[in-house]
Amino acid sequence: MTDPRLTSARESSGRPLDAGVSQAIIDSVVDITLAHGLREVTISSVVTAAKTTRPAFYRRFKSLDEMLLFVVNSRATSFNASDHGSLEEDLYAVQLVSVERLNDRFLRAVLPYLAYRGMSDGSCMPLLNREFIGPFRDTVRSALERAVDRGEISQLPNLSEVCNVLSGMLVPDALCSEGSRDLTERDARRSAQVAALAARLGPSDG
Known part of the structure; x- marks a missing residue:
């Protein structure tokens, strides 16, 4: 390799x-x-x-952490910042990749550990940002910027809020020890719809 x-x-x-x-x-x-x-x-x-x-x-x-992050990314499709014509479709494309990643049994076993390491060990956070969190956020940011250019939304919303909606509608169902399940295209679509609505609300006052 x-x-x-x-x-x-x-x-x-x-x-x-x-x-x-x-x-x-x-x-x-x-x-x-x-x-x-x-x-x-x-x-x-x-x-x-x-x-x-x-x-x-x-x-x-x-380190072991760097190896685990590399293996996670080597098994999953990369996020694609291509223009799919609308904000919802761009976010749907992001979420299809997220669904694929979260359905991977290896990732399900490793992601909680990596999240814990990211919070407890400052040296691990740059790896998480570079290999996992960063590509996701960058792709969502590109989708939001295109939506502004198209006139779908008047200004850029809070990126973290939109990302939290996207991940928050998938991660609990995939990773909760009780009741975890395989995610579907419907999950990708619904989370993209809700995130697009949140983006149209604009930045929060906070």
Whole structure:
């Protein structure tokens, strides 16, 4: 795997990364998580299952958290900022990707841990923003800016409020330990409709 996120400073040795080893690490993380739970995922267990070494791991990832975020994103469709003709359709496209991600069993196992780490460990938050939260917010921002340009809304609403509506209508149903379920296109559509309505309200007074 030659994803640029696996390079940067870790290329200082001058040797190219072995794509087969990278894929073995990723596959091992997923297999261990789905078979035994995230608590069994350690650097030692991963390199053993992948038949590789700790130095090989650290050439690719700085930490376990960075590895988990990379694997999450490697398994999911990227957010697409294309113009779909209207605010609702743009947000619907965002939510279809969110539904796909949240239906992934690996992500469901990992996301609560990553959210906890983001709140409790300041060093993890830049990774969450770069790899997971940032692309989502950037795509929603682009959709809102296009809506202003089209004249659908008179001014940019509060980005965080719109994002909270979009995520808040999906995440509880996907991740609650009691009553969690697979999300559907209907969930994507309904959340996009509600978020579009919220955007038309404009920025809150707060």
